[in-house]
Amino acid sequence: MSYKAIMNKKNKMNGLKLLKLIDKESIKVVFFDPQYRGVLDKLSYGNEGKSRGRERSELPQMTKEIILTFINQIEKILKPNGYLFLWVDKFHLFECKDWIGNFKSIEIVDMITWDKQKIGMGYRSRRRCEYLIIIQKSPRKAKTTWNIHNIPDVWGEKINNKIHTHSKPVELQKQLILATTQEEDIVVDPASGGYSVLRACEETNRKFLGCDLKFGDLYE
Ligand SMILES: C[S@@+](CC[C@H](N)C(=O)[O-])C[C@H]1O[C@@H](n2cnc3c(N)ncnc32)[C@H](O)[C@@H]1O
Numbered sequence: 001m002s003y004k005a006i007m008n009k010k011n012k013m014n015g016l017k018l019l020k021l022i023d024k025e026s027i028k029v030v031f032f033d034p035q036y037r038g039v040l041d042k043l044s045y046g047n048e049g050k051s052r053g054r055e056r057s058e059l060p061q062m063t064k065e066i067i068l069t070f071i072n073q074i075e076k077i078l079k080p081n082g083y084l085f086l087w088v089d090k091f092h093l094f095e096c097k098d099w100i101g102n103f104k105s106i107e108i109v110d111m112i113t114w115d116k117q118k119i120g121m122g123y124r125s126r127r128r129c130e131y132l133i134i135i136q137k138s139p140r141k142a143k144t145t146w147n148i149h150n151i152p153d154v155w156g157e158k159i160n161n162k163i164h165t166h167s168k169p170v171e172l173q174k175q176l177i178l179a180t181t182q183e184e185d186i187v188v189d190p191a192s193g194g195y196s197v198l199r200a201c202e203e204t205n206r207k208f209l210g211c212d213l214k215f216g217d218l219y220e
Pocket residue numbers: 013014015016033034035059060061062164166167168169190191192193194195196197211212213214215
């Protein structure tokens with residue numbers, strides 16, 4: 001289908017609706033940064049979270065079932081050898097292996113730790129990192145699907161102008177886009193938040209298809 005009306009825009013809509021509009025096996029790269037409902041549950045066991053969690057709890061949350069429904073749609077729209085870059089925090093790092101195990105045609109092939117270079121909260125250890133799980137649709141293949149070979153698996157990038165509570169590093173996302181797509185390819189982000197992936201696409205001449213339930217201009 002033609003995505004002209006919604007391409008390269010900040011669309012305010014449900015990401016599942018967007019994913020269902022996209023043709024099967026037509027996309028090389030998807031970024032997915034879920035709004036984990038589980039974080040709030042985990043924080044409530046500590047001595048933190050109530051006040052600091054307020055900003056987070058105002059965002060629409062995603063249960064595990066919703067996240068799996070997103071991944072199911074993403075699996076359908078990815079081309080063979082296509083990549084899903086899935087952001088996870090340390091609370092979900094271990095269980096996400098089981099989530100991906102539910103799907104027949106995608107598997108975890110690598111991981112990058114993002115060092116935010118800024119210390120956050122935490123009782124035993126204080127959080128400073130988030131994780132990017134690199135998932136590939138079958139057939140698994142590194143050669144010819146990845147063109148940049150000097151991306152370290154610990155990436156330091158500080159976010160200065162934080163547009164969204166959960167803004168992700170634009171430079172890292174740019175490197176990943178350059179490594180896995182060609183100019184004019186479409187990159188999808190169904191839960192865009194502050195639209196860091198849109199910025200990465202603008203700066204690398206890629207097309208962007210993305211949306212957020214709460215942020216963006218009204219489309220539907
Ligand atoms: C972790 S943030 C994304 C941050 C983004 N990667 C960035 O760099 O700014 C997750 C976003 O998912 C959005 N969201 C929650 N449920 C959604 C849904 N069903 N469809 C689209 N967006 C949703 C929330 O509003 C929130 O902005």
